[in-house]
Amino acid sequence: MKKILIAEIAQEVSTFNPVQTNYDAFQIHHNxxxxxxxxxxxxxxxxxxxxxxxxxxxxxxxxxxxxSAGPMSEDCWEKISTEYLQNIKIHKENIDGIYLxxxxxxxxxxxxxxxxxxxxxxxxxxxxxxxxxxxxxLHGILTKxxxxxxxxxxxxxxxxxxxxxxxxxxxAELLRYMISGAKLTISRIRIPALVRGNELITETGCFGDQxxxxxxxxxxxxxxxxxxxxxxxxxDVPELCSQIYFIYDKYHKKNNEEIKTIAExxxxxxxxxxxxxxxxxxxxxxxxxxEGTIIYTDAADAPSSGAAGDSNYIIxxxxxxxxxxxxxxxxxxxxxVQKAIDFGFDNEFIGQLGGYFDKRFKPYxxxxxxxxxxxxxxxxxxxxxxRNSGKTAVLISENFTIVCTSKPISLFDRSVFLGxxxxxxxxxxxxVKSPHCRPEFFDEWSQINLNIDAPGSTSANLHSLGHKICxxxxxxxxxxxxxxxxxxxxxx
Numbered sequence: 001m002k003k004i005l006i007a008e009i010a011q012e013v014s015t016f017n018p019v020q021t022n023y024d025a026f027q028i029h030h031n032x033x034x035x036x037x038x039x040x041x042x043x044x045x046x047x048x049x050x051x052x053x054x055x056x057x058x059x060x061x062x063x064x065x066x067x068s069a070g071p072m073s074e075d076c077w078e079k080i081s082t083e084y085l086q087n088i089k090i091h092k093e094n095i096d097g098i099y100l101x102x103x104x105x106x107x108x109x110x111x112x113x114x115x116x117x118x119x120x121x122x123x124x125x126x127x128x129x130x131x132x133x134x135x136x137x138l139h140g141i142l143t144k145x146x147x148x149x150x151x152x153x154x155x156x157x158x159x160x161x162x163x164x165x166x167x168x169x170x171x172a173e174l175l176r177y178m179i180s181g182a183k184l185t186i187s188r189i190r191i192p193a194l195v196r197g198n199e200l201i202t203e204t205g206c207f208g209d210q211x212x213x214x215x216x217x218x219x220x221x222x223x224x225x226x227x228x229x230x231x232x233x234x235x236d237v238p239e240l241c242s243q244i245y246f247i248y249d250k251y252h253k254k255n256n257e258e259i260k261t262i263a264e265x266x267x268x269x270x271x272x273x274x275x276x277x278x279x280x281x282x283x284x285x286x287x288x289x290x291e292g293t294i295i296y297t298d299a300a301d302a303p304s305s306g307a308a309g310d311s312n313y314i315i316x317x318x319x320x321x322x323x324x325x326x327x328x329x330x331x332x333x334x335x336x337v338q339k340a341i342d343f344g345f346d347n348e349f350i351g352q353l354g355g356y357f358d359k360r361f362k363p364y365x366x367x368x369x370x371x372x373x374x375x376x377x378x379x380x381x382x383x384x385x386x387r388n389s390g391k392t393a394v395l396i397s398e399n400f401t402i403v404c405t406s407k408p409i410s411l412f413d414r415s416v417f418l419g420x421x422x423x424x425x426x427x428x429x430x431x432v433k434s435p436h437c438r439p440e441f442f443d444e445w446s447q448i449n450l451n452i453d454a455p456g457s458t459s460a461n462l463h464s465l466g467h468k469i470c471x472x473x474x475x476x477x478x479x480x481x482x483x484x485x486x487x488x489x490x491x492x
Contacts, residue, residue, distance in 0.1 A: 001056060001057045002055075002056050002057070002096035002097065002179060003056065003057045003058075003059050003091075003094055003095050003096050003097075004052050004056040004057070004058055004059065004095070004096065004097045004098070004099060004175065005059045005061055005088060005091055005095045005097070005098045005099070006034070006035075006045065006048065006049070006052070006058055006059065006060050006061065006098075006099045006100075006101075007034075007060075007061045007062050007063065007084065007087070007088060007098075007099075007100055007101070008029075008034070008038075008044075008045055008062070008063035008064065008065060008100070008101040008102075009062075009063075009064050009065075009080065009084060009100070009101075009102060009106070009114070009115070009118055010064070010065045010066075010101060010102055010103040010106070011026075011065065011066040011067075011068065011069070011072070011103060011105075011106050012068040012103050012105045012106070012137065012139065012232060012235070012304075012305070012306055013068065013069065013070065013071050013072070013105055013106055013107040013232075013234075013235050013306050014068070014069070014070060014234035014235065014305060014306025014307055014457045014458050015070075015071060015107060015234060015235055015236035015237075016234060016236070016306075016457035016458070016465050016466065017069060017070030017071075017306050017307055017308055017357075017358070017457040017458075018070065018308075018357070018358055018359070018457070019069065019070045019308050019357045019358070020070050020071055020072065020073040020076070020109060021066060021069045021070055021071065021072045021073065021076055022073055022075070022076050023073075023075065023076045023079045023080065025066045025067070025069060025076075026064045026065065026066040026076075026080065027063075027064070027065050027066065028062070028063065028064050028083075029062070029063040030061070030062055030063075030087065031060055031061065032060060033060075034060040034061065034062065034063040035049065035058060035060040037063065038063070041383075041385065042164055042165045042383050042384075042385075043101075043164050043165065043168065043383075044101045044135045044164050044165070044167050044168035044171070045063070045101045045168055046164075046165055046168060047164065047165035047166060047167065047168025047169035047170075047171075047172070048099050048101065048135070048168035048169065048171055048172040049168075049172075050165075050168075050169060050172075051169050051172035051173055051176065052099065052172050052175075052176075055176060056096070056097070056176075056179075059091055059094075059095065061087040061088050061091065062083060062084055062087040062088070063101075064080055064083070064084070067303065067304075067407075067408060067409060067410055068303060068304055068305055068306040068307075068408075068410065069303075069306055069308075069408060070306065070308075070457075071107045071108055071109050072106070072107070072108035072109065072111075072114070073108075073109055074108070074109050074110045076108070077108035077109070077110055077111050077114065078110075081111075081114075081117065081118075081121075084118065084121075085121060085125075088122065088125060089125055092125055092126065095126060095130060096130070096179060097130060097131045097132075097133070097175050097178070097179050098122060098126065098130060098131070098132045098133070098175075099133055099134070099135075099171060099172060099175055100118070100119070100122070100132065100133075100134040100135075100150075101134070101135055101168065102115045102118070102134050102135065102136055102140070103115070103136065103137045103139075103140055104136040104137055104139065104140015104141055104142060104146075104155075104229070104232075105137065105139050105140050105141055105231070105232035105235040106235075107235055107236075107237055112237045112238060112469070113143050113145055113146075113237065113238075113239075115134075115136075115140075115143070115146055116143045116144075116145030116146045116149070117145070119132065119134070119145065119146055119148075119149035119150045120145055120148075120149045122149070123149040123150075131151045131152075131175060131178035131179060132149070132150050132151050133150070133151060133152045133153060133154075133171050133172075133174050133175040133178065134146075134150050134153045134171065135153065135154045135155065135167050135168055135170075135171040136153055136154070136155040136156075136229070137155065137156055137161070138155045138156040138157070138159060138161075138227065138228065138229055138230055139229070139230060139231060139232040140155065140229055140231070140232070141229070141231050141232065141235060141237055141239055141240055141241070142188070142229050142239075142243055142245065143239045144239065147186060147188070147490055148490075151178060151184065151492050152171075152174045152175075152178065152184055152186070152225065152247055152492075153171065153174075153225075153227075153245075154167050154168075154170040154171040154174065154225055154227065155167065155227035155228075155229060156227075157202065157211050157214070157215055157227065158202050158203075158211075159200055159201060159202050159207070159230075159436065160201070160412065160436050160437065160438050162438070164383075170225060174224065174225060174247075177224070177249075178492075182249050183249060183250060183491070183492055184224065184247055184248065184249050184491075184492045185247070185248045185249070185254065185489060185490070185491045185492070186245060186246070186247050186489065186490045186491075186492075187245065187246045187247075187248070187254060187256070187259055187487050187488070187489050188243055188244060188245040188246075188487070188488050189243060189244050189245075189259060189260070189263040189485060189486065189487055189488070190241050190242075190243045190486070190488070191241060191242040191243055191244070191263055191266060191267055191483060192241055192471070192473065192474045192475060192481050192482075192483060193241070193242050193266075193267065193270045193273075193474065193475045193476075193481070193483075194231065194233040194240070194241075194242070194462055194474060194475065194476065194477070195207070195230050195233075195242060195270060195273035195274065196233060196273070196274060196275045196435070196460040196462065197273055197274050197275035197276065197460060198275075198276070198436075199269070199272050199273045200230060200273055200436075201436055205273075206269045206272055206273065207228075207230070207266070207269070207273060209265065210228050210244070210262050210265060210266050211228060213258075213262050214226040214227060214228060214244075214246075214262065217246070217255070217258065221252075222252065222255060222258075223246045223247060223248055223252060223255065224247045224248060224249055224252065225246075225247040226244070226245060226246045226247065227244070227245055228242070228243070228244045228245075228262075228266070229242060229243050229244075229245075230242050231243075232305075232306075233462050233465070234305055234306050234457065234458050234465065235306075236465075236467045236468060236469055236470050237469065237470060238469055238470065238471060239470075239471065240467075240470035240471065240474070241470075241471065241474065242266065244259060244262055244263050244266070246258075246259050256487060259487065260485050260487070263485060264485065267483050270475050270476075271476075274460075274462075274476060275299070275451060275460035275461075276451060277451055277452065277453035277460060277461060278450050278451060278452060278453060279453055280313075280314065280317055280452050280453065280454065283296065283450040283452055284317070284318075284321060284323070286448065286450060287323070287325075287429060287450075290447055290448055291447065292428075292446065292447035293424075293425065293427060293428060293429070293430065293445070293446040293447055294428065294429045294430070294446065294447060294448055294449075294450065295429075295430050295432050295442050295443070295446050295448070295449040295450065296314055296429060296430070296431050296432070296450055296452050297432050297434070297435070297449055297450065297451045297452060298311060298313070298314055298431055298432065298433045298452055298454050298456070299433070299434065299435035299451065299456075299458060299459070299460055300313075300452075300453075300454040300455060300456025300457070300458055300459035300460070300461075301313070301358075301433050301454065301456040301457075301458065302411065302433050302434050302435055302456075302458050303332070303408035303409055303410055303411060303433065304410035304411060304412045304433075304434050304435075305434075305435060305458035306457065306458055307358075307408070307433075307456055307457045307458040308332060308356075308357035308358045308408055308457070309330070309331065309332035309357075309405070309408040309409070309411070309433060310331060310332045310333055310354050310355060310356045310357045310358055310361060310408075311331070311354060311358065311361050311433075311454065311455070311456055312331065312353050312354025312355060312361050312363070312364045313361065313454045313455060313456075314329065314431050314452060314454065315327070315329050315331070315353065315354070315364070315400065315402070315431070316353075316354070316364045318400075318429070319364070319366065319397075319400065323399075323429070324399055325399060325428035325429060326399050326401070326426070326427045326428045326429070327399060327400045327401065327427065327428070327429045327430075327431070328401045328403070328417065328422065328424055328427040328429070328430045328431070329400070329401070329402055329403070329430070329431035330402075330403045330404075330405065330411055330416055330417075330431065330433055331353065331354055331402060331403075331404055331405070332356065332357070332404075332405050332406070332407065332408045332409075333353060333354060333356045333404050333405075333406075334356060334390065334391070334406040334407075335352075335356055336351050336352065336353060336356075336393070336395070336404050337390070337391050337392065337393045337404050337405070337406045338391070338406075339351050340368070340370045340373065340393035340395060340404070341373055341391065341393065343370055344370060345370050345371075345372075345373060346369070346370060346371070347369070347370055348367065348368065348369045348370075349367075349368060349370075350365060350366070350367050350368075351365070351366065351368055351395075352364065352365055353365075353366055353402070353404075357408075358456070358457065360455055360456075361455075366397045366400075367397055368395040368396065368397050368402070369395065369396045369397070370393060370394075370395060371394045371395065371396050371401075372392075372393065372394035372420050372421060373391070373392070373393050373394075374391070374392050374393075374419070374420065375388070375391060375392075376388045376389035376390045376391055376392040376405060376406065376407070376419075377419070378415050378416065378418065378419025378420075379415065379419070380413065380415050381413040381414055381415045381418060381441070382412060382413045382415075382438070387409060387410075387415060388407070388409075389405035389406065389407055389409040389416055389419075390405055390406025390407035390409075391405075391406045392404065392405045392406065392416075392419075392420060394420050394421075394422065401422065401427070403416055403417060403420050403422065410434075411432065411433045411434045412434045412436075412437050412438075412441075413437055413438070413441045414441050414442075424442070425445060430442065430446070432449075435458075435460070462476060462477065463476070463477065
């Protein structure tokens, strides 16, 4: 039976988060523990395993996954990269194919293209004849190095992401096809545009039109695989852009006109695919006259996008305005959590809220009562997997309920609230630190969702971020950016 090596290296990064990612932020699995962690789970690796174990002997090596955050420190990348090489080199002589679960928006202080580096080193170890297939997030930045040293790839078709498992399955099927002898051609078009906002929601936004056309081409067998990467505007790297790709074999006629049409449609929609942000003062006026639950989206401080989660901007504004309805908000502040633990359940204290990591936010003094303390273990509502937010405290300050965590944790559902025994539906205003949650979590039962123009390292106000190394010009940073429909090709 042929042997397939599998590995996972994944993190999404915001270059503009001032806090670097350290090695201990990564969850590491080795060998059979990697297989057991993902087997039958709704992850990319889980989807790939389901296909691969039917036909091949799987050789699990290493999985390293971290929640979104700032760039990896030099020491962190040195340890992760070294550990990866050590774990795959021992299988150099016995492998027939390789599947890698990647993200595409990693970055290190000392390495701007970690995924490209991984693929290059993997190719050097295993040689040109071993097929390498990888899967990616659609927020990944597909680089020249990744295409040069990898053979084929798949990416999510959904945003918010719900097709993790399917993306891994499609990658495994591609690898299986290559092992059977298929020779592939990759076509791609790079588009100088950064996009953000509701129009990227694939079920309802105009970006979904491009994705649906690609999926139809896949379903009708006009291409083997295709996808659209919108990149991650918060990962400031040299090849940052949006891009479309098609993958063919010798039985397919290259569909140059179709790939150009889809790319051009995306470019023509670039202004629509920007966030409609609202000034917090205007949002507050709406809040005063709106009945029912109001959502204040603080995507500028979204840990799922790479922010630290310690912004007190909205809480401070509402508190100073003496907003008197029931407010529910999350924040990351390990010092405040520890102070709550020191004072103990049901006791009161005066503490400083926010700005623990990101110094653009000045700590804000409030009086708190401790209502809940836990170790932070909870079940992720989206995928029914275990998560941990570090030591966690629920603090009450007048009409404000603050869920305070010790670690930044992705907040793309209600898990951190539910894990603390809180029903969000009982509140008048909820701060949601995620750009887009699935509708059932908040939007379907709330009255209005206002996307606040707040400061932060993942702000959709892209001009505010301060890009320094991405290729320029790029829209919307340069309004008059030009786009040439250039098809790049690689044949394996």
